[in-house]
Amino acid sequence: MVLRRVLLAAGSLLSLTVSSLAADLVIAMPNWPSGQASANILKLAIAEKFGLDAEVREQGTLLAFVGMETGEVDVVPEVWRPNFDDLVKRYGPEGNKTIVLSQHAVPAWQGLCATSDAAAAGIKDVSDLSDPAKTALLDTDGDGKGEVWIGAETWKSTGIERVRANSYGWAKSVTLVEAEEDVAMAAVDAAVATGRPMVFYCYEPHHVFKLHDVVRLTEPAFDAAKWTIVSQADDPLWISKSSAPVAWGPVEFNIAWSDAFARKHADVAAFLDKVDFKPDEISAMSYALQVDRKAPADYAKEWVEQNKDRIEGWGR
Amino acid sequence: MMAKASLSRRSVILGLTLSALALGIVPSLAATEIYDSKTRKWVKYDRATARKMFARNNQPPEAFRRQVVKFRTAEKPGTIIIDGNQHFLYLVQPGHQAIRYGIGVGREGFGWAGIVRVGRTAEWPTWTPPAEMVARDPNAAKWASGQPGGPDNPLGARALYLYEGNQDTIYRIHGTPEPWTIGLDVSSGCIRMNNDDIVDLHSRIEVGAKVIVLMQGAALFKGV
Numbered sequence: 329m330v331l332r333r334v335l336l337a338a339g340s341l342l343s344l345t346v347s348s349l350a351a352d353l354v355i356a357m358p359n360w361p362s363g364q365a366s367a368n369i370l371k372l373a374i375a376e377k378f379g380l381d382a383e384v385r386e387q388g389t390l391l392a393f394v395g396m397e398t399g400e401v402d403v404v405p406e407v408w409r410p411n412f413d414d415l416v417k418r419y420g421p422e423g424n425k426t427i428v429l430s431q432h433a434v435p436a437w438q439g440l441c442a443t444s445d446a447a448a449a450g451i452k453d454v455s456d457l458s459d460p461a462k463t464a465l466l467d468t469d470g471d472g473k474g475e476v477w478i479g480a481e482t483w484k485s486t487g488i489e490r491v492r493a494n495s496y497g498w499a500k501s502v503t504l505v506e507a508e509e510d511v512a513m514a515a516v517d518a519a520v521a522t523g524r525p526m527v528f529y530c531y532e533p534h535h536v537f538k539l540h541d542v543v544r545l546t547e548p549a550f551d552a553a554k555w556t557i558v559s560q561a562d563d564p565l566w567i568s569k570s571s572a573p574v575a576w577g578p579v580e581f582n583i584a585w586s587d588a589f590a591r592k593h594a595d596v597a598a599f600l601d602k603v604d605f606k607p608d609e610i611s612a613m614s615y616a617l618q619v620d621r622k623a624p625a626d627y628a629k630e631w632v633e634q635n636k637d638r639i640e641g642w643g644r
Numbered sequence: 645m646m647a648k649a650s651l652s653r654r655s656v657i658l659g660l661t662l663s664a665l666a667l668g669i670v671p672s673l674a675a676t677e678i679y680d681s682k683t684r685k686w687v688k689y690d691r692a693t694a695r696k697m698f699a700r701n702n703q704p705p706e707a708f709r710r711q712v713v714k715f716r717t718a719e720k721p722g723t724i725i726i727d728g729n730q731h732f733l734y735l736v737q738p739g740h741q742a743i744r745y746g747i748g749v750g751r752e753g754f755g756w757a758g759i760v761r762v763g764r765t766a767e768w769p770t771w772t773p774p775a776e777m778v779a780r781d782p783n784a785a786k787w788a789s790g791q792p793g794g795p796d797n798p799l800g801a802r803a804l805y806l807y808e809g810n811q812d813t814i815y816r817i818h819g820t821p822e823p824w825t826i827g828l829d830v831s832s833g834c835i836r837m838n839n840d841d842i843v844d845l846h847s848r849i850e851v852g853a854k855v856i857v858l859m860q861g862a863a864l865f866k867g868v
Contacts, residue, residue, distance in 0.1 A: 468729040468858075507757050510719075514856045517717040518727045518734065521742070539716050618718035 351383035353402040353589065353596075356392035357624075359482070360509065362533060365613035366405040366605065368628030370583075376632065377643045378596055388482055390560075393419055396586035397426045403600065404584040408436070410577055411484040414559035426587050428597065432604045433580035438485060438531040440476070440545040443516065446525030447543050454547045457498035457527065465525050466502070475503045477512040477528040487567050488557060488576075489529050495573035513618075516540060531579075533611035535618050547575035602642040689827055698824035708746020708827040710841050715742035724762070724817075724845075724855045726835060731827045733817070733835065735848060745845060747817075748825040748836040760815070762853045763807025765846055768793030769818070796821055801839040802846040806855055817855075818842060 353374070357367035371382040382403075387395065389408070393415045395401030407429065409416065419427040442451050449465050456462050457476070466474025478493065479486030486506055493499035505512075512528055513536060519526035520540050527545070530536060551574045558566040583600050590597035613631075616622045622630075632639065689705070697705060708731060717736055719725065725734040725742075728749040734742040771791045773784035791797050800819020805812055817835040819842035820826075826838055837845065 470729075505757075508759060510759060511757050511856055511858060513718060514725045515727075515858045517715060517719070518725060518730070518732070518858060521713060521715045521734075522727075522730055522732070524730070535718060539718060621720045 350381065352380040353382045353593070354395070354400065355382050355384050355403045355405065356387040356389075356395065356401050357384045358388060358406060359386070359480070360406075361535070361614040361617040361624075362610045363406040364624040365617055365627055365631070366610075368624045369631050370403060370405055370600070370603070372628050372632045373639045373642070374596060374599070377599060377639065378593070380593070380596065389484065390415065393427065393584075396584070396589075397424070399586070399588055402586055402589040406434075406581045407584045408485070408581045409433075409579065410555075410557070411488065411579075414557075414561055418559075418561060427584050428587055428590055430583040430601050430603065432602070433582045434533075434605050434610055435607055436532060436579040436581055436610075437544075438529070438576050438579050439547065440489075441528055441530035441536075441542045442545055443519055443524075443526045444541045444543065445519070445523050446527055449525050451525065451527060452543070452546060454496055454498070454545050456545075457493075457502055458496065460501045463498070463502050466527055468524075469503075471503075473501065473503050474527075475505050477505045477507060477515065479506060479529045480509050480512075481506045484560070485529065485531070487560065488570075488572065490567050491557065491570040492572050494567075495571045516542075533607050533614060535611065535615040538611070538615055539619060548573070550575045550577035552577065599642050602644075604642075691828060694824045694828055704746050704823060704826040704838065710743060710745050710844060712737070712741055713744045714740060715744075716740045717742070719854070719856070722848075722850060722853050724849065724853055726817075726855065726857045728835075728858065733837065733845070735845060743844075743848070745837055745841045746826040748820065748828050750829065750834065757857050758808075760806040760808050760813055760855045760857070762804045762849060762851055762855060763810070763812060764805045764851060765849075766793075766803045766805070767846075768797070768801060769799045769803040771797050771799045800836070800842055802842040804842075804846065804849070817845070 355367045355371055357364055367384050371384050374380050374382055385401070387401065389404060389412055392401050392404045393412075396404065397419060407416065416427075416429065417423055419425075420429060440454060440457075446466070449462065450456060451462050451465070457474075460473075463474035464472060466476065468475050476493075478489035490499070490504060493502070493504055516526055516528060516536065517540075518524075530542065530544075536542060554572065554574045555577060556571045558569045560566045563569060583603055585597055585600055613627070616627050617624060694704075703709065713734075715734055715736065717723075717725070717740070719736050721736050721738045723736045725736065726732075726747070727734070728747070731747050731749065733745045733747045735745070736742050770793055771787065772789070773781070773787055773791075777784040778788045779785075793799070798818075798821065799816070800821060803816045803818040806815040806817070807813060815834050817837065819839040820836040821839075823838040825836060
């Protein structure tokens with residue numbers, strides 16, 4: 329984990345030094361592929377429709393929300409919910425009204441997945457993770473306890489997955505691993521290649537479903553009464569104070585922009601409000617960037633050229 | 645170069661019978677097992693077995709020999725993926741394939757996972773033992789100021805130096821004069837491969853190649 333922190337520190341230094349002063353607006357770009365593609369698509373579409381120069385800046389959602397309040401950031405391409413509901417509440421119409429969410433939301437899903445070898449070994453439901461005889465199959469470091477990747481260290485969902493594992497009780501018998509997404513996905517590749525079972529946090533739309541035969545673990549249905557997630561912004565000990573022994577509720581993500589930006593560029597805000605990415609488009613973005621190795625900017629250029637009518641429609 | 649079923653590393657899942665599951669028996673998953681075609685039995689692959697089998701076959705068991713395997717991944721060709729737990733190093737190839745090599749990894753020290761890159765490489769590298777090794781091991785002390793490259797050098801024929809950004813992490817992927825240690829968690833060392841394999845890997849990679857060390861079972865540590 330030391331290594332990861334060093335890499336993160338290096339990344340933030342880099343983003344500070346490359347920040348541009350000349351851009352008309354700043355679009356925050358997250359570290360997952362579809363968000364990287366859509367940030368670049370929005371940049372090009374806004375340039376084409378409004379002649380504005382947008383800077384795409386690598387930034388996670390939490391910092392991007394703070395940036396929208398201070399005027400450093402104007403647009404965030406994917407705000408996942410309920411992951412960031414606390415931020416939406418704090419900064420949205422119910423809070424200090426510094427951000428606006430698009431009306432259109434892309435339906436999504438998140439939870440736990442098993443490779444087909446894990447499913448064949450009997451790990452099909454989240455309750456199977458509380459069975460040490462089954463989770464021993466997921467052991468990869470020889471301590472007799474299985475490992476499950478719960479997400480990247482910087483993701484909000486990772487904290488919530490930890491809450492869920494604690495609430496279900498399986499955190500006691502399984503080691504929860506946090507690591508960069510590329511490391512986890514390579515681990516899935518290696519597990520599939522050698523027929524070893526693996527269970528991991530997954531979200532959809534995502535290219536892993538096209539690359540491998542993975543199945544979602546079944547779970548008790550979402551129950552709002554049982555989903556008690558303490559706001560991270562209010563309490564640093566939010567993980568230990570939260571409880572969620574159920575599946576994620578309806579998941580979706582929206583585009584967000586700052587209220588100050590909307591007042592300055594009402595036409596662009598109206599345009600963003602009409603952007604209507606579909607789940608299969610988001611999945612294709614993820615696959616193009618990760619599997620076909622397309623650079624986000626190149627992919628965005630192709631996408632914008634191939635979707636001129638759509639973009640035209642958003643501008644009407 | 646494809647592995648035959650007769651001498652492959654037993655997959656954990658195959659080794660676990662349903663009855664064992666029903667009885668709640670949890671076998672030791674860390675131990676490497678291989679199928680000995682001579683005795684027709686699965687045997688624990690430890691140091692003694694490794695030495696004995698290597699003396700007999702003059703090469704590591706088939707699973708740990710260089711081979712092309714099916715490998716679906718989003719990583720681009722030229723990327724190295726290290727699975728310390730299974731003692732495999734994958735070099736991603738086009739067409740959802742990879743070249744798989746057997747490796748020896750460290751047994752103690754700290755484990756880490758992450759993404760690094762090949763910062764530089766060297767042919768027949770010089771080995772400089774770490775200070776603590778010089779202090780405890782007279783053989784290492786002899787080379788306190790560096791052992792020149794050669795067939796007895798612990799770094800073997802080639803070394804790939806792993807960097808984080810522009811900084812040397814002190815971790816290396818290197819050859820070994822002890823090819824029987826491939827497939828084992830040896831007492832000290834970074835990622836070791838037999839000399840033929842490290843020469844092959846070295847010839848195929850480019851400086852700057854992405855190296856992903858999987859989070860599980862990756863017990864790498866300082867020095868060799």
